Amino acid sequence: MTKKYSFPRGIHPPENKHLTEASPLEFLPPPEKVFIPLHQHFGAPAAPLVKKGDEVLLGQKIGESKALFSAPVHASVSGKVLSVEDVIHPNGYPVLAVVISNDGQDRLSPEVRETDDPFALSPEEIKQKVKEAGVVGLGGAAFPTAVKLSPPKDKPIDTLVINGCECEPFLTADHRLMLEFPEAIIKGAELARRAVGATRIIFGVEDKKPDAAAALARHLAGVPATIVLLKTKYPQGAEKNLIYALLRREVPRGGLPFDVGVVVQNVGTAKAIWEACAYGKPLVERAITVTGPMIKQPRNLLVRIGTPLSHVVAYCGGVDDSASLLVMGGPMMGLAQCSLDAPVIKGTSGLVALPQAPEEAEFPCIRCGRCVDHCPMRLVPTQIVKFVQAEKWPEAESWGAMDCVECGCCHYVCPSKIRLVHWIRLGKNTIARLRRKKSA
Amino acid sequence: MKETDKLKEAAIQTAFILESSPHLRAKDTTPRIMYRVILSLLPAVAASVYFFRWRAVVLILVSVAGTLATEALFLLARKKPLAAAVDGSAAITGLLLALTLPPSLPPGMAVLGSIIAISLGKQIYGGLGHNIFNPALVGRAFLQAAFPVAMTTWVPPVMMRVDLATFATPLGNLKFQNALAQGTLTPVKDLFWGNVGGCLGETSAAALLVGAVYLLVKKTIDWRIPAGIIVSLSVFTGIFWLANPQQYAPPHFHLFAGGLVLGAFFMATDMVTSPITPAGIWIYSVGIGLIIGVIRLFGGLPEGVMYSILLMNTFVPLFNLYLRPRILGERRRKR
Numbered sequence: 001m002t003k004k005y006s007f008p009r010g011i012h013p014p015e016n017k018h019l020t021e022a023s024p025l026e027f028l029p030p031p032e033k034v035f036i037p038l039h040q041h042f043g044a045p046a047a048p049l050v051k052k053g054d055e056v057l058l059g060q061k062i063g064e065s066k067a068l069f070s071a072p073v074h075a076s077v078s079g080k081v082l083s084v085e086d087v088i089h090p091n092g093y094p095v096l097a098v099v100i101s102n103d104g105q106d107r108l109s110p111e112v113r114e115t116d117d118p119f120a121l122s123p124e125e126i127k128q129k130v131k132e133a134g135v136v137g138l139g140g141a142a143f144p145t146a147v148k149l150s151p152p153k154d155k156p157i158d159t160l161v162i163n164g165c166e167c168e169p170f171l172t173a174d175h176r177l178m179l180e181f182p183e184a185i186i187k188g189a190e191l192a193r194r195a196v197g198a199t200r201i202i203f204g205v206e207d208k209k210p211d212a213a214a215a216l217a218r219h220l221a222g223v224p225a226t227i228v229l230l231k232t233k234y235p236q237g238a239e240k241n242l243i244y245a246l247l248r249r250e251v252p253r254g255g256l257p258f259d260v261g262v263v264v265q266n267v268g269t270a271k272a273i274w275e276a277c278a279y280g281k282p283l284v285e286r287a288i289t290v291t292g293p294m295i296k297q298p299r300n301l302l303v304r305i306g307t308p309l310s311h312v313v314a315y316c317g318g319v320d321d322s323a324s325l326l327v328m329g330g331p332m333m334g335l336a337q338c339s340l341d342a343p344v345i346k347g348t349s350g351l352v353a354l355p356q357a358p359e360e361a362e363f364p365c366i367r368c369g370r371c372v373d374h375c376p377m378r379l380v381p382t383q384i385v386k387f388v389q390a391e392k393w394p395e396a397e398s399w400g401a402m403d404c405v406e407c408g409c410c411h412y413v414c415p416s417k418i419r420l421v422h423w424i425r426l427g428k429n430t431i432a433r434l435r436r437k438k439s440a
Numbered sequence: 441m442k443e444t445d446k447l448k449e450a451a452i453q454t455a456f457i458l459e460s461s462p463h464l465r466a467k468d469t470t471p472r473i474m475y476r477v478i479l480s481l482l483p484a485v486a487a488s489v490y491f492f493r494w495r496a497v498v499l500i501l502v503s504v505a506g507t508l509a510t511e512a513l514f515l516l517a518r519k520k521p522l523a524a525a526v527d528g529s530a531a532i533t534g535l536l537l538a539l540t541l542p543p544s545l546p547p548g549m550a551v552l553g554s555i556i557a558i559s560l561g562k563q564i565y566g567g568l569g570h571n572i573f574n575p576a577l578v579g580r581a582f583l584q585a586a587f588p589v590a591m592t593t594w595v596p597p598v599m600m601r602v603d604l605a606t607f608a609t610p611l612g613n614l615k616f617q618n619a620l621a622q623g624t625l626t627p628v629k630d631l632f633w634g635n636v637g638g639c640l641g642e643t644s645a646a647a648l649l650v651g652a653v654y655l656l657v658k659k660t661i662d663w664r665i666p667a668g669i670i671v672s673l674s675v676f677t678g679i680f681w682l683a684n685p686q687q688y689a690p691p692h693f694h695l696f697a698g699g700l701v702l703g704a705f706f707m708a709t710d711m712v713t714s715p716i717t718p719a720g721i722w723i724y725s726v727g728i729g730l731i732i733g734v735i736r737l738f739g740g741l742p743e744g745v746m747y748s749i750l751l752m753n754t755f756v757p758l759f760n761l762y763l764r765p766r767i768l769g770e771r772r773r774k775r
Contacts, residue, residue: 011466013464013466014464092458169464240768240769241768244768250768250769251768251769252769252770252771253767253769253770255769323456324456324457325456325457325459325463326456327461327463331461331462331463331464332461332462332463332464333461333462334461334463335461336456336457336458336459336460336461336463337456338456338458339456352463354463356457357463357465360465360469363469363470363471363527363568363569364567364568364569364570365569366470366473366529366568366569366711366712367569367711367712367713367714367716367760368473368711368716369662369711369714369715369716369717369721372716372717372718372765376768377767377768378765378766378767378768379765379767380716380717380760380764380765382716383716383760383761383764399764400767400770403767403768403769406461407462408461408462408464409462411462411465412462412464412465412466413466413468415466415468415469415470415472415473416469416470416569417465417469419460421460421461421462422460425460
């Protein structure tokens with residue numbers, strides 16, 4: 001492992017992982033009430049299967065959709081359905097959710113059943129179990145995992161990449177998962193490899209987490225897997241950059257990793273795949289990092305889906321009163337929260353409380369080109385923004401607005417503090433709307 | 441009250457700030473960059489004051505005052521916040537202009553040059569970030585055209601004892617006084633330390649290089665621009681020197697003579713007027729080096745740094761629009 005695997009460009013923001021990297025994952029006691037949104041994933045929302053007054057059991061399916069791009073939703077506690085109503089989604093919009101009063105018993109649903117020999121499952125059975133368990137990508141994008149495990153017939157997959165980079169500053173939950181659950185991660189990865197028909201597994205871990213790589217290495221026996229240390233750099237864990245760093249393959253513009261024979265899964269997702277296949281356990285909890293200078297006791301937690309942020313924050317000693325920026329996810333790509341009423345959802349990788357940044361004056365673009373020098377997608381962010389500001393949508397598109405992964409490197413480095421990602425996002429939304437209009 | 445209204449109200453009452461990602465920012469800001477460039481020029485300013493005494497002090501002061509005042513006037517006229525006058529960019533223009541002036545230039549001409557630099561070089565395009573040409577060089581080009589004699593009259597550094605009637609810059613000496621044949625070509629050692637005639641800022645390469653290294657270490661200027669200029673000028677002049685050393689000066693003479701160091705590290709690297717994409721940066725910098733070589737070797741002028749940078753500035757908007765980098769995953773264009 002002498003050669004440094006990495007991708008060109010990107011940035012080195014202060015990592016601040018020391019706040020939590022030595023804190024083992026703790027089970028957060030479930031709250032009295034959980035708020036489980038029926039739309040936590042990329043794709044169509046699920047429809048409720050329960051109504052007010054119903055008794056539900058832990059792991060019981062409470063929402064489902066017939067659409068291909070969707071994922072069912074399960075009760076994360078046992079108890080009584082108080083209501084099916086709009087609550088605030090972490091994205092700021094109201095979302096239909098099942099509100100369950102927790103009876104504290106954690107009575108298990110009969111749907112949750114162990115499998116005798118998970119490694120005897122056929123690829124189809126693995127995908128079915130993953131789909132039934134409502135597993136989605138836990139890196140943050142919440143893309144339905146069953147879909148990701150089903151490459152089209154004409155696109156053979158040779159490599160499964162397990163993403164253990166966790167390149168976002170502050171976050172350490174994936175690091176802890178690799179240290180504490182290496183066996184489940186490797187077994188889940190092996191099942192995923194079989195499901196997609198890949199011949200090998202590559203674990204990608206940043207080189208500042210050698211202990212995580214060592215923990216995984218101890219359990220590799222019998223699995224066709226290698227562990228690769230990657231340079232610690234943001235966004236090393238971005239799917240397309242990770243594939244390039246490990247395999248020197250470029251996912252085509254507008255394409256998917258399928259197109260270059262690769263499937264990427266996050267370490268937390270691999271663990272969830274194992275639990276779904278071995279124990280029939282649906283995705284009802286996940287690992288998150290609660291951290292930031294404004295959190296009194298930063299921690300790594302295993303949290304039930306639907307737990308309100310207020311409960312999570314209270315367990316961590318509360319938020320410093322002066323905290324004014326509460327981010328769900330990492331500080332580079334996470335969503336600022338307006339309320340502690342929003343629940344933890346499947347895509348929540350962390351909660352970071354940051355002090356209010358001093359008001360920063362915006363200057364005109366001085367064409368320093370730093371956004372170009374740091375864009376991992378090799379875009380020219382400032383030029384795309386100029387097209388968006390001039391509402392020149394075809395130009396913005398041909399310059400790669402839709403290729404932007406919103407990693408935030410450009411805005412991070414911009415000395416004029418121009419909201420580049422914000423503008424590009426506006427462009428992406430408009431271009432997507434125009435495309436829909438065209439095809440309609 | 442409707443459910444969504446309640447949610448909205450909760451959002452309004454929250455103490456949390458809402459902003460779009462990313463939520464982290466690098467520390468560097470545009471004014472910091474500007475003042476860092478000014479700081480990096482201080483060794484050259486000190487050297488110019490050491491060599492030319494009060495003439496240097498006066499020229500630097502009046503040009504910086506001229507650019508600041510012109511910037512402020514334009515901001516007032518355009519009803520923009522006056523604070524932008526002290527973002528450092530106008531001060532840099534004044535300082536750079538002064539460093540490109542002959543020490544004996546009457547201060548009134550320097551003031552006129554600084555007014556032109558900001559008005560026609562910068563504000564007329566819309567101010568910071570919008571100009572095509574390097575403002576300081578626009579001011580200098582104006583002075584060169586308007587006052588050709590004053591702009592090519594040179595006085596030696598105060599500690600140098602020479603014949604004033606025939607005194608010339610090292611490049612002028614090379615071009616007009618047949619220095620190679622006479623064996624009076626200025627030694628590179630003198631070019632490096634500054635014991636030569638020339639513009640305020642171009643006498644001592646050493647003082648400029650101290651600032652240049654600082655900017656390179658701070659990643660404030662793009663190393664590819666000076667690298668492209670230095671390599672292309674060295675190769676171009678080197679070929680002729682190897683072919684005929686009696687007629688052509690060696691490349692290391694060209695690198696340290698005249699305004700090359702000042703131009704390559706401080707003028708061509710101006711962010712606003714240099715390209716932003718890798719291909720553009722290389723064509724721009726190599727082009728500057730080649731044009732300097734052509735002017736110095738075959739042109740009517742002894743020095744060509746200013747015109748070559750201005751000429752390549754012209755192409756920058758085109759480079760930025762037509763030399764887009766290949767996006768990750770984009771097919772290489774087939775021919």
